[in-house]
Amino acid sequence: MKRLIGLIIILTITLGVAYYVSQNLTPQKSLHPLGKFYLKNSYFGDYSAKSPEAVTSIVWDYRGLDTLFETAVFFIAIIGSLTLFRLSKEQSEEAKQGEPKRELPEPVCAVTKIIVAMILAVSASIALHGQLTPGGGFQGGSALAVAPLLIIAAYSKYALEKNGLDKTRAIIIRSIGLLGIALTALTPLLVKGYFMQNQPIFPGKALGAPLGGSLVYYNLFEYLAVGAGFTAVFLLLSIPEEKFRKFLGVKQ
Template structure:
């Protein structure tokens, strides 16, 4: 008998909630009014009809992040860069030591599943980066997705696996720097081109402006690449993913090794 009461009350309450949310507007009015600010971004993100105002990318968020407020993102990238420089400075001279440990990692089951997942993880990260100007995502998100690989390596296969796979701090720093240099090159290219040709060009200029005809190519054989956005996304992908690699590699250093080497430094 009590079961029936429970059953009936569940059915009744779920039905009442479904009815209230669907027909009585219990969740309040849906926000159908788009604010003017949002409308402006939506109208101008991809708009070949207004070339001096548009970004030529249908992804409004990436348009904002790398063009409308591009300099802000540039400084965010620099802040991230400085944070990694600081981490490298703190850990300077401390290397991986494989003495006395086997580096067994987790069980066979976790290791085999993870080694199949890592190539898939790389494919997904590259897809997020390569579509940053078309769909939600972009360089930072893709970099964070790829950085998962470094955590998986450290946790599942042990931190010693970096050395066995040829992933070194120096290489990660080099790849991150290559990404940052590419960003700098893309940012400075319109200015350099302008100086060389006598045409006015702006820092981070993506597409034509009222007083400047310079523009990065928006299409390559019919494929939309949205000017600077694809290059900035791909470069940011490298800078962020290998920046995170550096951080996670440093964090996975053995505490006793770090203490020992820091201790030596304090004594001198």
């Protein structure tokens, strides 16, 4: 009852304020000049990123520096999580001790195998078409990370580790992705361009589709980096709790 009264009060106040505000509020119908600039120039014009997707061209070209450092934030968050859950050499060896086994019924596992292959294809499509449709490296990478997550759920994390995808490998792939981003950003400096410059240094079109110049490379490397980063996190989270308690020396 008490909750209900609170709810009613909040609703009344909300509606009252909303009514009051609506008296002198005109919803905007036109575009900001800056927004218009981006829409106009993202594909055509002299100030173009050669990508019909205005959002991606802002994300990786016009305001590319933001995204570079956004990637850095994500990188630091994952490194921070690894630091928080860090294990010594012996401990990480011990954490890897275990046999892959089916943790879910057989049909689920069999379907998982096929789904994993399809998810990999779909995520690559999301990442590689970031310059044409909504999506991009981060979204594709997040989809990519679903594959190891499903494998962990169906076959346990040892299945990944026994087949060569352990935390160290994930970090290596991640570093390669990040260095790829950095190299793409640095390339224009070689030809006296600006850091993260896109046009006219990178080819804007190839194979009958707009590439968006550097956008496609950024998306590809971001895809690898994000996918591998999430994989490292999932591998860390799937270490059994008892092992962790033992490592930390906590008695409960």
